[in-house]
Amino acid sequence: MTACLRRYLTTAALFGTVALFCFARLASGSDPVRQISPDEFEAILAEQQGNIVILNLWATWCAPCLVEIPDLLKVESELKHRNVSLIGVSVDEPAFNTNNITRMRDKRFPDFLTYARDNRDTDYLISVVDPAWNEVVPTTYIIDRAGEIHTRIQGKKSLKEFKAAVLAAIE
Amino acid sequence: MNLFKSVATTVAFALYATLGQADPISPIDHIAVAPDIAINDIGDIAVIWVDRSPELSGEHSGHDRHLSYTDLYMAISKDGGNTFDTPAKVNHDDGVVWGQSVSRPRIISAVDGTWHISYAANEIHPDMHKPVLTSHYTRSTDGGVTFDAPRRLSTLTNSDLSDMIHGGFTSAAAFQTITRANDGSVHLFWIDTRHMSPQESTGALYSAVSRNGGATFDGDREIFAANVCPCCQLMATTSAGADVLVSMRDVSDDGHRQATVTRIGPDSTITHDRVDIGTAPWQIEGCPLKPTALAVKDDAVFTAVYSGGEAEPGVFFSWSTDGGKSFARAIPVHSDALVSDAPTVTANDNHLLVAWHGKTGGPRRVFYRMYDFAGAPVGDIRSVDSGPGNASSPVVVALPNGSFRVVWEQDDRIHTTVLPSSPVEIEVGLR
Numbered sequence: 001m002t003a004c005l006r007r008y009l010t011t012a013a014l015f016g017t018v019a020l021f022c023f024a025r026l027a028s029g030s031d032p033v034r035q036i037s038p039d040e041f042e043a044i045l046a047e048q049q050g051n052i053v054i055l056n057l058w059a060t061w062c063a064p065c066l067v068e069i070p071d072l073l074k075v076e077s078e079l080k081h082r083n084v085s086l087i088g089v090s091v092d093e094p095a096f097n098t099n100n101i102t103r104m105r106d107k108r109f110p111d112f113l114t115y116a117r118d119n120r121d122t123d124y125l126i127s128v129v130d131p132a133w134n135e136v137v138p139t140t141y142i143i144d145r146a147g148e149i150h151t152r153i154q155g156k157k158s159l160k161e162f163k164a165a166v167l168a169a170i171e
Numbered sequence: 172m173n174l175f176k177s178v179a180t181t182v183a184f185a186l187y188a189t190l191g192q193a194d195p196i197s198p199i200d201h202i203a204v205a206p207d208i209a210i211n212d213i214g215d216i217a218v219i220w221v222d223r224s225p226e227l228s229g230e231h232s233g234h235d236r237h238l239s240y241t242d243l244y245m246a247i248s249k250d251g252g253n254t255f256d257t258p259a260k261v262n263h264d265d266g267v268v269w270g271q272s273v274s275r276p277r278i279i280s281a282v283d284g285t286w287h288i289s290y291a292a293n294e295i296h297p298d299m300h301k302p303v304l305t306s307h308y309t310r311s312t313d314g315g316v317t318f319d320a321p322r323r324l325s326t327l328t329n330s331d332l333s334d335m336i337h338g339g340f341t342s343a344a345a346f347q348t349i350t351r352a353n354d355g356s357v358h359l360f361w362i363d364t365r366h367m368s369p370q371e372s373t374g375a376l377y378s379a380v381s382r383n384g385g386a387t388f389d390g391d392r393e394i395f396a397a398n399v400c401p402c403c404q405l406m407a408t409t410s411a412g413a414d415v416l417v418s419m420r421d422v423s424d425d426g427h428r429q430a431t432v433t434r435i436g437p438d439s440t441i442t443h444d445r446v447d448i449g450t451a452p453w454q455i456e457g458c459p460l461k462p463t464a465l466a467v468k469d470d471a472v473f474t475a476v477y478s479g480g481e482a483e484p485g486v487f488f489s490w491s492t493d494g495g496k497s498f499a500r501a502i503p504v505h506s507d508a509l510v511s512d513a514p515t516v517t518a519n520d521n522h523l524l525v526a527w528h529g530k531t532g533g534p535r536r537v538f539y540r541m542y543d544f545a546g547a548p549v550g551d552i553r554s555v556d557s558g559p560g561n562a563s564s565p566v567v568v569a570l571p572n573g574s575f576r577v578v579w580e581q582d583d584r585i586h587t588t589v590l591p592s593s594p595v596e597i598e599v600g601l602r
Contacts, residue, residue: 023371059345059458060339061402062402062457062458063174063372063401063402064372064456064457065457065458066335067372071484091269100339103339104339107334107339119200119585120204121561121563123535123561123563127389131509131510131530132509132530134477134479134484134512135458135460135477135510135512135513136455136457136458136459136460137458137460138458139455148366154455154457154479155426155454155455155457156456156457
């Protein structure tokens with residue numbers, strides 16, 4: 001292999017890696033947050049049967065919510081091999097698009113898989129999981145492998161507390 | 172295009188008005204939430220709400236740097252709420268109102284018939300060129316036909332917390348409330364986050380006062396520098412004396428968010444510090460959102476609030492017999508509900524009315540119950556016959572004839588109905 005060819009292949013590999021990285025970022029961070037109906041939410045959760053789901057209710061204007069989401073992402077990352085997944089639901093007013101929710105997600109936690117409601121009434125969506133939700137954010141549900149609520153956590157918690165709650169549901 | 176939009180909106184409202192007097196109040200082709208209601212001394216009723224017209228959304232709003240796309244509308248009834256005039260738009264610039272059920276615009280009336288309105292607005296900071304949330308005031312002195320140019324009462328600061336709070340706002344002056352004192356002064360209060368930091372995540376209580384019927388306001392003034400829940404709406408009301416009463420959630424160092432009431436004097440100084448209204452300790456670093464409802468009858472002060480600290484969380488009712496300086500232990504309002512929240516309270520000459528939204532198995536509905544002025548329930552819990560759909564976020568006023576009127580949101584529209592004047596009338600009505 002000539003030095004010229006080696007240089008060419010190295011450059012191509014470098015460009016390829018950068019392009020792949022950019023594509024991955026675009027795919028996770030640039031798609032607008034999807035607005036879902038209660039039926040769609042039910043289907044999303046049904047797909048998770050067999051997994052432990054951390055379901056986090058948050059809002060862009062809720063400071064404690066924004067502080068705890070990175071910790072929830074860490075818990076998901078550390079326990080992914082044990083089939084733990086994190087799903088967010090924003091309770092922000094949905095408007096006719098989700099610009100502000102998407103903007104906040106992309107800026108603060110682009111890897112956060114989160115949805116928004118497609119109806120102005122949050123209760124329609126959350127009732128799929130908890131008809132007795134008391135409209136407080138942040139609320140985090142640890143949902144077991146059978147799809148049942150194992151733990152309901154309200155208010156900002158630490159990484160340690162979240163991890164302990166998820167491990168309790170795993171065991 | 173703008174002319175077309177204006178004409179289309181006007182026609183939509185006019186068509187709605189000709190359809191007549193049915194509940195709901197808001198037009199069918201608009202999304203309406205977060206109602207408030209007030210009554211003036213001659214019995215005119217005003218209802219305001221946050222409204223999103225089909226034309227006013229996202230990139231079509233003309234405010235691509237704004238985080239909200241909503242307007243504020245008001246409808247007046249001169250016959251006790253049986254019919255309402257065509258709704259009028261309150262804000263002058265399209266789409267600048269930042270309002271939702273948990274940070275709703277508020278309206279009060281003055282003795283001279285003026286309607287005073289407070290709301291949070293989404294502006295662009297002139298120096299930082301980023302969204303900023305500010306507290307605004309306007310008034311109508313012609314019965315709700317026109318409104319003064321809205322005025323920003325919160326000072327613009329250079330703090331930039333856009334990475335930290337409120338979905339990208341540099342700072343926020345929201346969750347506001349408004350009341351009048353017995354001397355006629357108009358008091359606005361809001362939660363201000365200008366001092367917030369990653370280390371200090373509580374809000375401050377700010378106020379602005381007008382002593383000439385809303386023509387001008389003093390500069391904004393800090394009442395509490397910290398330890399106010401930054402995402403829990405405030406409430407305020409006139410006391411029997413010279414003070415006004417303000418309710419807020421106090422954030423303690425150990426993370427409790429207790430519902431409290433404080434007394435503010437005519438000169439905007441604290442005349443009595445925050446007093447716990449008697450709910451169990453609730454340790455939560457989060458946003459309970461709904462306000463602590465307030466009503467006054469002579470020296471008695473009545474409050475209703477959601478508490479999550481109790482063995483059975485839900486709406487709790489409490490009262491003070493010394494003008495809000497101390498409160499009895501709060502009592503549960505709807506123990507057998509799956510969930511109860513968002514209470515509102517008002518008094519007439521005979522009874523106190525507490526209303527809230529709750530669930531007892533089906534969709535959310537508006538419930539209410541009367542109490543006497545000693546805090547004892549009078550009659551049973553009743554629900555408003557609102558048909559299918561989730562009914563929520565009620566607000567009540569007392570009418571001159573002894574009955575009450577309630578507004579609420581349901582399926583993207585604002586609804587209203589009258590509630591009986593006494594438990595006896597309820598029983599007769601049921602027969």
